[in-house]
Amino acid sequence: MSIVYLNGTFMPIEDAKISPLDRGFLFGDGIYEVIPSYDGKTVGLEPHMQRMFDGLAAIGIKSTRTLEEWKEIIQTLLAKNGNGNLGVYLQVSRGADVKRYHAYPENVEPTIFAMTTAIKAPVEADASKAKGFSVGTTQDMRWKRCQIKSTALLGNVMHFQEGYEGGNDEILLYNADNILTEASSSNAFIVKDGVVITPVLDNQILPGITRKLILDILEKDGSIPFEVRDITMEEVFNADEVWVTSSSKELAPVTTIDGKTVGNGSVGKVWEAAFKLYTAHKFEY
Numbered sequence: 396m397s398i399v400y401l402n403g404t405f406m407p408i409e410d411a412k413i414s415p416l417d418r419g420f421l422f423g424d425g426i427y428e429v430i431p432s433y434d435g436k437t438v439g440l441e442p443h444m445q446r447m448f449d450g451l452a453a454i455g456i457k458s459t460r461t462l463e464e465w466k467e468i469i470q471t472l473l474a475k476n477g478n479g480n481l482g483v484y485l486q487v488s489r490g491a492d493v494k495r496y497h498a499y500p501e502n503v504e505p506t507i508f509a510m511t512t513a514i515k516a517p518v519e520a521d522a523s524k525a526k527g528f529s530v531g532t533t534q535d536m537r538w539k540r541c542q543i544k545s546t547a548l549l550g551n552v553m554h555f556q557e558g559y560e561g562g563n564d565e566i567l568l569y570n571a572d573n574i575l576t577e578a579s580s581s582n583a584f585i586v587k588d589g590v591v592i593t594p595v596l597d598n599q600i601l602p603g604i605t606r607k608l609i610l611d612i613l614e615k616d617g618s619i620p621f622e623v624r625d626i627t628m629e630e631v632f633n634a635d636e637v638w639v640t641s642s643s644k645e646l647a648p649v650t651t652i653d654g655k656t657v658g659n660g661s662v663g664k665v666w667e668a669a670f671k672l673y674t675a676h677k678f679e680y
């Protein structure tokens with residue numbers, strides 16, 4: 396049975412109830428996080444929590460839990476759910492008012508919810524064994540505040556569905572200038588001539604924690620050069636390797652884009668080297 400946390404109490408998920416007037420339900424008015432954990436050990440807990448605090452501040456929801464209180468909630472939840480390969484999902488919505496009205500209500504307590512979801516065991520950093528992802532591409536039609544990890548995910552959901560219906564694992568998104576932004580639920584990287592390249596963070600992109608960790612690990616290690624800059628879709632199609640990254644999929648190598656082969660069609664050696672480093676260092680964050 397799945398145990399969840401709702402507004403101060405741990406309970407079976409069947410017992411967790413929220414009001415239909417909750418603004419998370421009515422407006423998608425909330426912030427969420429997903430933190431990966433393996434056998435009770437989290438990856439990137441503090442950067443994940445910092446991003447959640449930044450998101451809450453950006454939309455004017457007052458944090459009602461400190462970092463220490465969140466850590467306690469997360470560790471308790473993991474233990475109650477058996478400490479396997481679990482993603483910890485956290486959501487804070489603006490709470491339930493007595494009416495449906497767009498303006499932020501005053502004196503309403505945020506709704507605080509946390510649960511765990513099963514995530515895949517980490518794959519081996521071995522290019523000969525890794526499964527290549529296939530992705531589609533489409534113009535990014537989401538809103539202009541993608542740096543906020545809002546629970547209002549319909550734009551992302553519709554893009555993901557477009558990829559899914561095309562038989563793909565993900566879909567890469569590009570803006571009106573044909574510049575790669577990210578993917579519907581992941582950040583994106585390309586590799587060209589041994590150099591790892593990923594888009595610059597701005598309002599078109601979620602500042603992914605996996606992305607942040609990879610860049611930090613690459614920088615500290617120094618053996619794989621990287622650049623953070625605009626990437627045209629032409630560069631994407633001509634790349635030697637393409638990766639998509641997220642907390643639940645870590646670094647996933649892409650071998651097909653719109654049905655066309657990436658590079659030589661097999662999972663790349665730079666992915667293997669970078670993923671080895673990520674695997675060795677991820678628990679340091």
Ligand code: PMP
Nearest residue numbers: 580581582601603604605641642
């Ligand atoms: N971009 C989008 C749109 C996402 O939904 C996600 C994952 N939630 C990411 C990037 C990757 O972020 P992270 O590495 O923090 O999981």
